[in-house]
Amino acid sequence: MPNTARYAAYAAFRQRRSEVLARIFFIVCVSLFVIVSFAQHQARADSAGLVRLADVESGALLLNSTEPGKYVPAPLLATDVQIDVTGPLARARVTQHFINPGDGWVEGKYVFPLPENAAVDTLKMVIGTRVIEGQIKEKQEARQIYEEARADGRRASLVEQQRPNVFTNSVANIGPRETIVVQIEYQQTVRQDGDAFSLRFPMVVAPRYVPKSATPQLVDFKPGEGGWGEILPPREPLDLEQPPVLHPDMGQINPVSLAISIDAGFALGTVESAHHEISLTRDGTRKATLTLAGELTPANKDFELVWKPAAASAPAAALFRERVGDEDYILVMLTPPAGSTVPAAKPREVILVIDNSGSMSGPSMDQAKKSLLWALDRLKPADTFNVIRFDDTTTVLFPQAVPAHGENLDVARRYVGNLEANGGTEMLPALRASLVDPDAGDSSRLRQVVFLTDGAIYNERELFTEITSNLGRSRIFTVGIGSAPNSYFMARAAEAGRGTFTHIGSETQVAERMSVLFEKLQNPVMTDIAASWPGGRNTQSWPNPVPDLYKGEPIVLSARMPKAEGTLTLKGQLAGAPWEIRLPLDAGETRPGIGKLWARRKIEQLEADARIEGDWQKHDGDILKTALDHHLVSRLTSLVAVDVTPVRPDGEKLTTRDMPVNLPDGWDYEKVFGAEAMPAAQRAAFKASAAPMLAMAAMPASADASSGGLALPQTSTDAATLIHGGLLAFMLAGLLVALRWLHQHWNGGASARRYR
Structure with missing residues (x-):
């Protein structure tokens, strides 16, 4: 074959080879585009993070999804x-x-x-x-x-x-x-x-247990419906998520x-x-x-955490102040002396209320029963008592308070020993039963309600209303039981009931803390406390009035005034005798945050006033202004x-x-x-x-602006991505094999033809 013809044939062969390679490349690119698009679409479809149980290879918490068999990493x-x-x-x-x-x-x-x-x-x-x-x-x-x-x-x-x-x-x-x-x-x-x-x-x-009460439903009458209306489904309150x-x-x-x-x-x-x-x-x-x-x-x-001084007794007074704008804020903590004389303790009517609902199951029930039995053992013959237990039902052991003698105490001990935790926490009926006082005019006897519960309830407001409306001569002492009691309810219920709050988190604390509580039950150490601040009406102090105090409790007062000067005078009855003390306000040490604590105490007082009055909107304007002025939630x-x-x-x-x-x-x-x-x-x-x-969770010691954050837990193997990656690698390998084969085939054929 002449060289010209041979070169023309070789050029035609190269052109056909280029066209074939271009078509193969186009097919591969389209395939790659389809696979990548499918992968992106699948990723968007699983944007909620849906995984299967089989995919989980390390610590993860999954929530149910609407797609059967798939879950969402929480x-x-x-x-x-x-x-x-x-x-x-x-x-x-x-x-x-x-x-x-x-x-x-x-x-x-x-x-x-x-x-x-x-x-x-x-x-x-x-x-x-x-x-x-x-x-x-x-x-x-x-x-x-x-x-x-x-x-x-x-x-x-x-x-x-x-x-x-x-x-x-x-x-x-x-x-x-x-x-x-x-x-x-x-x-x-x-x-x-x-x-x-x-x-x-x-x-x-x-x-929190939500009490079984009817949720109001509304009837919706729409214009043009001929007088027919639709009953709307009940809406649960959303004030506590x-x-x-x-x-x-x-x-x-x-x-x-x-x-x-x-x-x-x-x-x-x-x-x-x-x-x-x-x-x-x-x-x-x-x-x-x-x-x-x-x-x-x-x-x-x-x-x-509990800490004590190395000396025999703690310091008796603390005074701090802070200047914010044009006003001074004061915080006073004062522990009165125990008094040299203690008046004779009056006989008591003690109502012991124990929560045996399902949330008290386990160690909490053991702690509550041991605490109540401890209390029964400390009653005196002149005292009277009763026991009330509640879950989603309420039982009052005796028709009325009975003398604390052997037979009655034995009945109560057996009753308490047989209690088991189960059911809901319907606390309101038990509270009402504890405040029923047939001898309301009897001033010769102290009436004390001891409430042992974890406070795991939703309807705190109803209970506060019951206490403020029907307290009478009773005093409420709350004992928070368990690892995570509702301290807000326990503290506020004791405050409204003019008693104290004690927490027992383990059985080892029962004897010590019940002993301290029963010392307080004997008599208030300080009564009729009045605080006289300098500045007259320009001074706002909280709490107002100052509550009675029990043994070991300090007086804690906060005040706002134009300038911290002059003398604060506190008067009251200490163990039945007159007591007075004076504190120079300009001697206080400056500390940040005193103003915010004053604002928090003011908001607490206004909320307490709203509970007592039953009008939660009366003080809202003052509460809102105080919170905004002091940057408080x-x-x-x-x-x-x-x-x-x-x-x-x-x-x-x-x-x-x-x-x-x-x-x-x-x-x-x-x-x-x-x-x-x-x-x-x-x-x-x-x-x-x-x-x-x-x-x-390898957490840093602190998290400032330079914090690098945490190592994130891996929730699953990304099976879809691995499959797609495998397909891509497989197709690329196939493409390389095809190119190698074409190169060898055509180059080999061309060489053979050249030397033929």
Whole structure:
């Protein structure tokens, strides 16, 4: 063949080869596009983070979805707590790490407790190296700001008060596998009882029993319907949100690290934690720091710390002040002496009320029964008594109070010993029964109601109304039982009932704390207390009037005045004899946060007045102004922090998830919730995988703007992505093989033809 013809044939061959290769390349590209598009579509379809049980390979908490056999990874939480105690004051910073372990965009809502006397004043949202400060707003306005940011795809946080000791933190637009850090700060006073100082940090909101009462329904009459109306379904009240509770078989979540520094102002003696092991380091005689011995603990029971002075008795007085604007704020704590003479104790009518509902099952019931039996053993022959027990029913042991002699006491002991925890917590009928007083005019006998309960109720307002309306000569002493009692209800019920609140968190505390309580039951140590402040009407002080006090309890007063000068005079009856003391107000030490504590006490007083008067709107204007002026979260105000830049892409769905909490330590899930809320097979599948969640939360000691966040737990293997990746690799390998074959075939054929 001539060279010209040979070259023409070879050129035609190269052109055909190029056309074939181009077609193969086009087919491969189209295939790749289809696979990638399918993968993206599948990712969008699973944007809610749906996984199957078989996909879970590490700690995860799954919530049911509408698609059978698939679940949604729940947002997780880790908390870091730092509390600084200075004298009788405590400043706390609670850092919450909201973790989204899934592949979709979520809004997490967490219900959490704080001390009932906490003045919550600070909210910070940490995003990378930026810190966004929260602003105090009227509750509805704050909610609107948050919802607009949520809809716009901006990160936002909203802290709202449900009760004075129950708050919610909503965090919107947490991206896939992202952590958002939110800090909350509050101020409080520590509790003093005799020579013991203590503080509690609650860690879990216990499930609340909603009483069986008819929920009002409305009838809707629409124009043009000929007079026919429709009965609308009942709407449950939403003033207290109840989070989903994790079954104990699924392990523990919501890990907490905690560190406390104490500068007591006096030589420290013992420093003890009753319910958690601690690691304690002393710094001289007056200071100490401590952390949890295990570094992390699940949020399933309250932390309690008690410290005592090294000397025989604690300091008797404390005086602090703060200048804010044009006014001074004062905090006074004064422990009166016990008195050289004690009046003869009057005989008593003691009504012992015990909660044996399902939430008391386990250690709580054992503690309550042991406490009640201890109380029966301390009654004197001149006393009378009765026992009332309640769950979703109420039983009064005797028709009326009976003498505390052997036979009656034996009957009561056997009755209490046979009690078992079960059923709901219908507390109102039991409270009403305890306040029935056939001898209301009998002044020769003290009438005392001792209420042993965990306070796990929803309808606190009804109970407060009952106490203020029908207290009469009775005095109510509440004993909080268990690992996570409703301290708000217990403290306020005792306050309204003119008694005291005692907490028993373990059986080892029964004898000691019931003994202290019964010393208080004998007689009030101080009565008829009056405070005379300088400044006249320009001074506002709380509480007003000052309540009676029992042995070991300090007088705690707060006041606002133009200038802290002059003398505060306190008068009263101490052990039946006149008592008076004077405190120079200009001698107080300056401390930050005194103004916020005054505002918190004022709000408490106004809320108490509303309970007594039955008019919750009468004082709302004053409560709102006080909360806004002092930047405090209240029933009427909230803290909101919003980022300015949208982060959630358009079209990406936002899923709202209520973040689950642990069941309080010692509670029985089935006794509280009845039938299982989660199938046993699903619980078993997670029993081994959910346990490592505490270890996964490698929390920093603090979370400032430079915090790197937490290591995120992996919830599942991404099976769909792996399959798609495998298909892509397979097709690319096939393409390379085809190209190699074509190259060898055509090059070999061309060479053979050239040398033919």
